[in-house]
Amino acid sequence: MTTILKFNDIRKSFGELDVLKGIGLEVNKGDVVAILGPSGSGKTTLLRGLNFLERADSGSIVFDGVQYDAAKATKKEIRALRMKTAFVFQNYNLFANKTAVENVMEGLVTARRVRKEEAKAKALETLEKVGMLDWANHYPIQLSGGQQQRVAIARAIATDPDIIFFDEPTSALDPELTGEVLSVMKTLAQEGMTMLVVTHEMKFARQVATRTVFMENGVIVEEGPTKEVFEHPREKRTQEFINRMEMDDF
Amino acid sequence: MDNSVVSLMLDSFWKILKPGLQMTIPLTLLSFAFALVIATVTALVQEAKIPVLRQLARFYIWVIRGTPLLVQLFVVFYGLPSLGILIEPFPAAVLVFSINEGAYSAETIRAAIESVPRGQLEAGECVGMSWLQTMWRIILPQALRTAFPTLFNSLISMVKDTSLAANITVTEMFMQTQRIVARTYEPLVLYIEVGIIYLLMCTILTKVQAWGEKKLNARGYQRSAA
Numbered sequence: 479m480t481t482i483l484k485f486n487d488i489r490k491s492f493g494e495l496d497v498l499k500g501i502g503l504e505v506n507k508g509d510v511v512a513i514l515g516p517s518g519s520g521k522t523t524l525l526r527g528l529n530f531l532e533r534a535d536s537g538s539i540v541f542d543g544v545q546y547d548a549a550k551a552t553k554k555e556i557r558a559l560r561m562k563t564a565f566v567f568q569n570y571n572l573f574a575n576k577t578a579v580e581n582v583m584e585g586l587v588t589a590r591r592v593r594k595e596e597a598k599a600k601a602l603e604t605l606e607k608v609g610m611l612d613w614a615n616h617y618p619i620q621l622s623g624g625q626q627q628r629v630a631i632a633r634a635i636a637t638d639p640d641i642i643f644f645d646e647p648t649s650a651l652d653p654e655l656t657g658e659v660l661s662v663m664k665t666l667a668q669e670g671m672t673m674l675v676v677t678h679e680m681k682f683a684r685q686v687a688t689r690t691v692f693m694e695n696g697v698i699v700e701e702g703p704t705k706e707v708f709e710h711p712r713e714k715r716t717q718e719f720i721n722r723m724e725m726d727d728f
Numbered sequence: 729m730d731n732s733v734v735s736l737m738l739d740s741f742w743k744i745l746k747p748g749l750q751m752t753i754p755l756t757l758l759s760f761a762f763a764l765v766i767a768t769v770t771a772l773v774q775e776a777k778i779p780v781l782r783q784l785a786r787f788y789i790w791v792i793r794g795t796p797l798l799v800q801l802f803v804v805f806y807g808l809p810s811l812g813i814l815i816e817p818f819p820a821a822v823l824v825f826s827i828n829e830g831a832y833s834a835e836t837i838r839a840a841i842e843s844v845p846r847g848q849l850e851a852g853e854c855v856g857m858s859w860l861q862t863m864w865r866i867i868l869p870q871a872l873r874t875a876f877p878t879l880f881n882s883l884i885s886m887v888k889d890t891s892l893a894a895n896i897t898v899t900e901m902f903m904q905t906q907r908i909v910a911r912t913y914e915p916l917v918l919y920i921e922v923g924i925i926y927l928l929m930c931t932i933l934t935k936v937q938a939w940g941e942k943k944l945n946a947r948g949y950q951r952s953a954a
Contacts, residue, residue: 531853557858560856564854573848575866589857633851
């Protein structure tokens with residue numbers, strides 16, 4: 479197993495509030511890591527920090543063998559890292575002035591200078607994969623939330639990233655629409671895509687994640703193979719959280 | 729209306745419209761085009777938070793919005809020659825109108841940029857585009873859609889403001905009308921007539937605006953909800 483991402487002692491505070499109090503983790507190729515935890519535990523901040531959408535105050539990131547200073551990475555370094563990663567947002571963030579297929583092509587044509595025809599073929603291929611081929615020429619505003627998120631996932635995978643960060647990808651969706659998004663993510667996981675998923679979907683975490691991380695108050699409370707964390711948690715707080723969340727599923 | 733009024737209007741119509749077509753319209757279109765470029769750059773410089781340039785942009789907007797257009801015209805045309813800078817009337821007018829409108833439109837465009845959800849900028853950077861690429865290809869097109877009615881408003885204003893160029897010897901419609909009045913002593917009829925011609929031009933622009941908005945909406949450029 480090769481390590482694709484490793485970070486150490488990531489710290490971040492907003493004013494007086496310490497959101498991340500020294501977080502570290504190692505992610506192997508093909509891992510699907512579910513990051514669970516109550517709201518305000520720092521999950522999203524961590525994910526955003528790993529992609530430099532948020533600047534950590536300190537810490538180090540090793541991605542694909544290259545070391546980055548989580549606080550002081552240069553624009554050039556950040557761009558290099560982003561070329562090999564992808565991010566799926568809670569509220570999709572599709573480009574509103576572009577059609578579905580154009581949304582997927584953008585990262586290829588503009589950022590990677592792929593020829594237009596080639597990019598279009600690739601974009602249509604990924605749209606087909608997420609079941610959105612028939613909607614290729616629709617604008618985001620014409621799509622449902624679940625459809626928008628599937629296009630966003632197509633946009634993420636079109637550039638062949640080494641890892642995809644998912645920030646609560648189904649939290650903004652109506653319950654009946656989460657299934658279509660989760661099933662796309664499940665397929666990706668089965669194909670060996672490395673994924674870091676901040677989520678509240680306990681069922682998804684249990685079924686799909688190879689490893690589960692439980693965060694609370696800016697620290698990792700517990701981390702391990704999903705089955706272990708869910709069935710034999712070492713920490714009482716983990717147990718309580720899982721019980722509480724799974725209760726909600728009924 | 730007696731016949732002499734009608735014939736005076738008919739006689740002078742072409743004489744007034746001609747400088748309108750030759751001066752007023754080119755002056756407006758050129759100035760507005762330059763103004764849009766200045767405004768976009770000024771807005772982007774502020775959005776990018778580039779230290780010194782940002783303060784310069786604020787200073788520029790502050791000075792231009794705080795002084796009368798007529799004063800700006802006079803400073804450039806009558807004032808600068810004493811520094812040895814002589815500019816012909818028409819280019820001087822284009823220069824002043826561009827710089828003046830640039831300051832106002834910069835604020836319009838900046839506000840429109842800020843109305844586009846931030847998440848799209850993050851998404852653009854996450855797929856590997858630079859800040860400028862994302863701005864140019866994703867954010868600005870949406871911002872311009874939002875700014876379109878306000879910008880058109882400014883364009884319509886500018887058509888009329890070009891009459892101020894008469895003060896720096898640009899022979900546009902209004903100056904031409906003044907000349908005809910000086911010969912015929914018919915100020916009421918002629919000034920109303922030139923007013924009607926301005927009104928006609930602005931009416932055409934209003935139609936163009938409605939058509940443009942319809943076109944933009946058809947392309948999915950709606951103010952996005954998400």
